[in-house]
Amino acid sequence: MTTRRPLIAGNWKMNGLKADAQALSRDLAQRVNKAGGIGFDMLICPPFTVISTVVGAVAGSGVAVGGQDCHVAEKGAHTGDISPVMLADQGCQFVILGHSERRADHGETDAVVKAKAEAALAADLVAVVCVGETESQKDAGQTIDVVASQIAGSMPEGADAAKVVVAYEPVWAIGTGRTPTVDDVAKVHAAIRDEIAKALGNDVAAAMRILYGGSVKPSNAKDLLGLDHVDGALVGGASLKAEDFWAIAEASA
Numbered sequence: 001m002t003t004r005r006p007l008i009a010g011n012w013k014m015n016g017l018k019a020d021a022q023a024l025s026r027d028l029a030q031r032v033n034k035a036g037g038i039g040f041d042m043l044i045c046p047p048f049t050v051i052s053t054v055v056g057a058v059a060g061s062g063v064a065v066g067g068q069d070c071h072v073a074e075k076g077a078h079t080g081d082i083s084p085v086m087l088a089d090q091g092c093q094f095v096i097l098g099h100s101e102r103r104a105d106h107g108e109t110d111a112v113v114k115a116k117a118e119a120a121l122a123a124d125l126v127a128v129v130c131v132g133e134t135e136s137q138k139d140a141g142q143t144i145d146v147v148a149s150q151i152a153g154s155m156p157e158g159a160d161a162a163k164v165v166v167a168y169e170p171v172w173a174i175g176t177g178r179t180p181t182v183d184d185v186a187k188v189h190a191a192i193r194d195e196i197a198k199a200l201g202n203d204v205a206a207a208m209r210i211l212y213g214g215s216v217k218p219s220n221a222k223d224l225l226g227l228d229h230v231d232g233a234l235v236g237g238a239s240l241k242a243e244d245f246w247a248i249a250e251a252s253a
Helices: 018-035 048-058 084-089 100-105 110-122 135-139 143-154 182-200 202-207 218-225 242-251
Strands: 007-011 041-045 064-067 094-097 126-131 164-168 210-213 232-235
Touching: 007 094, 007 164, 007 210, 007 242, 018 041, 018 048, 018 242, 041 094, 048 064, 064 084, 084 110, 094 110, 110 126, 110 143, 126 143, 135 143, 143 182, 164 182, 182 202, 182 210, 182 218, 218 232, 218 242, 232 242
Parallel strands: 007 041, 007 232, 041 064, 064 094, 094 126, 126 164, 164 210, 210 232
Antiparallel strands: none
């Protein structure tokens, strides 16, 4: 029986103005407070512009807040970037790193993701390190090899289960409504845990949370979150609707 506590993380991406962000995050905080003891951790990762709004709205509820990216440096001449210490200063506890949209849109390599994750750990943030294969890689039968390589190349030095969460997001499933079969997800997550064990040892691998992401919705959450090596979800579009996001979270308990 696993002792890994499920983590349900919402990645709002480039969505949300202040009023919407406050209403959505306040709704989720109220649901958590009303539920009393819950069997999962909840994380919201809004755009940088509304982090302080969200932090204020969820204060005292236990809902955690994270950033969607960070720079490797603590400060400096990096126009448009944000440092991990700035995220921490705003009240963030987590940061998503290496999301496929960052890897594709901004050319982020495993080495860049690793450096960012190490900077996040130095700022006492938990790094949510994302991995996943493209459709062409999937069709070529390379899923396990690609994900294993990303784990090996992206895992920060000093990683342990308290400091790092891994998120598997098949790139071809993000925002498309398509999802892998339950068997496919089970196989990839088991392979990820094996890869973590190779890098960090069996004890760390047994304790580290591995999230599934890629068109997670209330209708498929229970099947996905019930798998042995799936310890929560990184949710995109469905995290923008409180009712859907809450339903996914409840499916993990």
